[in-house]
Amino acid sequence: xxxxxxxxxxxxxxxxxxxxxxxxxxxxxxxxxxxxxxxxxxxxxxxxxxxxxxxxxxxxxxxxxxxxxxxxxxxxxxxxxxxxxxxxxxxxxxxxxxxxxxxxxxxxxxxxxxxxxxxxxxxxxxxxxxxxxxxxxxxxxxxxxxxxxxxxxxxxxxxxxxxxxxxxxxxxxxxxxxxxxxxxxxxxxxxxxxxxxxxxxxxxxxxxxxxxxxxxxxxxxxx
Numbered sequence: 001x002x003x004x005x006x007x008x009x010x011x012x013x014x015x016x017x018x019x020x021x022x023x024x025x026x027x028x029x030x031x032x033x034x035x036x037x038x039x040x041x042x043x044x045x046x047x048x049x050x051x052x053x054x055x056x057x058x059x060x061x062x063x064x065x066x067x068x069x070x071x072x073x074x075x076x077x078x079x080x081x082x083x084x085x086x087x088x089x090x091x092x093x094x095x096x097x098x099x100x101x102x103x104x105x106x107x108x109x110x111x112x113x114x115x116x117x118x119x120x121x122x123x124x125x126x127x128x129x130x131x132x133x134x135x136x137x138x139x140x141x142x143x144x145x146x147x148x149x150x151x152x153x154x155x156x157x158x159x160x161x162x163x164x165x166x167x168x169x170x171x172x173x174x175x176x177x178x179x180x181x182x183x184x185x186x187x188x189x190x191x192x193x194x195x196x197x198x199x200x201x202x203x204x205x206x207x208x209x210x211x212x213x214x215x216x217x218x219x220x221x222x223x
Contacts, residue, residue, distance in 0.1 A: 032110065036091065039157070040094055045156070048079075051079075054073045054079065064097065064200065097190070099176040099188065100178045125181070127139070127179070129157050129177065130178070132213075134153070138162065141210070143204035147166050148166070149161060158175070158176050159175055159176075159177060160174045161174075170193065173193050175188040175201070176190045182209075183207075187202055188201040
């Protein structure tokens, strides 16, 4: 029992240190949390204002294999009075829902929007759809072994697959992705395939992905 208690204390201490470290960033935790809530509402196209909205989001997360209670979501949105900092696991789930690897991945991406010195290392060239792309811009993705995929930006960090070679992604599939990093794994969230429940998908598990932004007038079917 003593060992178990120590383990719980250690986990809580790690989370405490993480959030203390986050306060050294230019954006405070409160501002970053507000950004996260805003991005979730933009991706879902649904403001979180009523109990039914929070139940709906909890159900969507459940469909993605994530677990978050309605009461937890209410606390995150300030719908109920709770002077409690959300657990890191809670923030990770919300960040994954909008296409990021985890909350730190989300925080780094948004800190670097206004600061050329990120709070954590980001390798390679970074593409932030909400900032760097216009609607209907196309992006060609390639990864080993021999995978090729052309995606078109729909806005609100959502894409549709237009062409796919040797991947499980199929033309017409849609997904959410908040950031694309050259040479890193690409995390797709809320991947929707006809006849199947939404799921997650990771591209470039071996050596990461490479990307190229195509002009709107570029033929996506051209080699």
